[in-house]
Amino acid sequence: MAEYLKRKMDAYLEEWKSDSDRKPLIIKGARQVGKTKSIDHFAEKHYESIVKINFAETPIYTQIVENGYSPEAIIKNISRINPAFKFIKGKTLFFFDEIQEFPDIVTSLKFFALDGNYDVICSGSLLGVHYKDISNISVGYKTEIEMRSLDFEEFLWAVGYDDSVKNDILDHMLSFTPFSPAVLEIYNSLFLDYNIVGGMPEAVKDFVERKTFENTLEIQRQIIIGYEADIKKYAVGLDKPRIANVFRSIPFQLGKENKKFQLSKVRTGAKFQEYRGCLEWLEDAGIVNISRALQTPNLPLKGNVIEDCCVLYYADSGLLLSQLDDEAQADFRQNKNLNVYKGGLFESIVGEALVKSGYALHYFKKENSTLQEEFFVRYKDYLVPIEVKAGNNKSKSLATLIKSDNYGEIAFGIKIVKGNIGYESNICTFPHFCAFLIKDFLASFNFTQE
Numbered sequence: 001m002a003e004y005l006k007r008k009m010d011a012y013l014e015e016w017k018s019d020s021d022r023k024p025l026i027i028k029g030a031r032q033v034g035k036t037k038s039i040d041h042f043a044e045k046h047y048e049s050i051v052k053i054n055f056a057e058t059p060i061y062t063q064i065v066e067n068g069y070s071p072e073a074i075i076k077n078i079s080r081i082n083p084a085f086k087f088i089k090g091k092t093l094f095f096f097d098e099i100q101e102f103p104d105i106v107t108s109l110k111f112f113a114l115d116g117n118y119d120v121i122c123s124g125s126l127l128g129v130h131y132k133d134i135s136n137i138s139v140g141y142k143t144e145i146e147m148r149s150l151d152f153e154e155f156l157w158a159v160g161y162d163d164s165v166k167n168d169i170l171d172h173m174l175s176f177t178p179f180s181p182a183v184l185e186i187y188n189s190l191f192l193d194y195n196i197v198g199g200m201p202e203a204v205k206d207f208v209e210r211k212t213f214e215n216t217l218e219i220q221r222q223i224i225i226g227y228e229a230d231i232k233k234y235a236v237g238l239d240k241p242r243i244a245n246v247f248r249s250i251p252f253q254l255g256k257e258n259k260k261f262q263l264s265k266v267r268t269g270a271k272f273q274e275y276r277g278c279l280e281w282l283e284d285a286g287i288v289n290i291s292r293a294l295q296t297p298n299l300p301l302k303g304n305v306i307e308d309c310c311v312l313y314y315a316d317s318g319l320l321l322s323q324l325d326d327e328a329q330a331d332f333r334q335n336k337n338l339n340v341y342k343g344g345l346f347e348s349i350v351g352e353a354l355v356k357s358g359y360a361l362h363y364f365k366k367e368n369s370t371l372q373e374e375f376f377v378r379y380k381d382y383l384v385p386i387e388v389k390a391g392n393n394k395s396k397s398l399a400t401l402i403k404s405d406n407y408g409e410i411a412f413g414i415k416i417v418k419g420n421i422g423y424e425s426n427i428c429t430f431p432h433f434c435a436f437l438i439k440d441f442l443a444s445f446n447f448t449q450e
Helices: 008-018 035-046 059-065 071-081 103-115 128-134 152-158 163-175 181-197 201-210 216-234 239-254 272-284 317-322 326-334 341-356 396-403 432-444
Strands: 025-028 049-054 092-097 119-124 143-146 288-294 305-314 361-365 375-379 382-388 413-417 422-424 427-431
Touching (some): 008 035, 008 143, 025 035, 035 119, 059 071, 059 103, 071 103, 181 317, 216 239, 216 317, 239 305, 239 341, 272 288, 272 305, 305 341, 305 361, 317 341, 341 361, 341 375, 341 432, 382 396, 396 413, 413 432, 427 432
Parallel strands (some): 049 092, 382 413
Antiparallel strands (some): 361 375
16 A cells, blocks of 8 residues: 655644634545545544545435434434444544535534534535535534645655755745755755656655656646546536636646736637636636736735736646646656746746745736736735746846835845845845745745845
């Protein structure tokens, strides 16, 4: 049996279990990001009895709420279907898996929370609009968390590194100490491996076991095929072909100089209002990350977006790489050349790291001007622009935003490059592999105006 991949979700589940006031938990996320494996691993350690019901594999269990949503009614119906289950108060976990097949089960969470005798974890993928329909049910009686594919730190755990690597990288970032050439080469090589493999657990596990990339591409492409099948299954009405067409167009659109998502490339004459729900469906399902355009580079971020202007990225850059043309893939895989796809791949990689750190994505492009910035995050009362370079050329836009009196909330910026660590003119420069630590860096960084 393959070894379990350590995940950050493990620590979250331990914290949840240690909270005496814990509520039923819903773990959302795209298919095959490792939700079920993490819950199974946690459950086996902590519970005497596990009542695991997979609504996709055994749809007969959709009958368990026929007599109401109380734990007593549900337990009675479960025991009728499978008398082997044990219901021990205080020592039993109800694990409802694939709840996209039966989202109505969420209604029961309020009653389980009020009863307090059993722990409940629900898991589902491709929830999209189906879950939204009932997401307000049991408000205040449940906790929700999104699970994503492995980030770079989790990948490092998978290939055998401990926390000392993360701590070493963060120490260098906070002290602005460049890496030695040998260490820089090691970290860049590990990061290249991560970008090729991506973070989908099946691909990572295969890479760790074989120590080669021979199966990676096929695994990634099969996951994409599974996503498209799920779009056909779970999306409704006219949205099915629209969602699929939007999803398929993302790699092509990221190859353009202007990476703004253009609906005209999906369908001639398409209007944003017709497709807004499609974009949000893909985002809710955890399949894509959406970066929304800012009207101006100012705080607050949330109330400052242009509704019909955005950039779409795949939520896992390994999956994105699997959809590029053969030449671009060969360039990336064989020649270790990261400067492909006009930087779109790099934006996707950094955006993915930011999302997995808990940030929402925002960008800015000034009309009739070359002034543009890939991402923005908040730091205290500052707005921090993040510029992503495939190479290490000059950052004209970043320097303009920092120096201009028009953007008072911008005092320093971050530049992510193919290169080493540096700090000059209020610009923090970091190698690509540091992107997963930007939030940790900002949490400890003490900025002082030069």
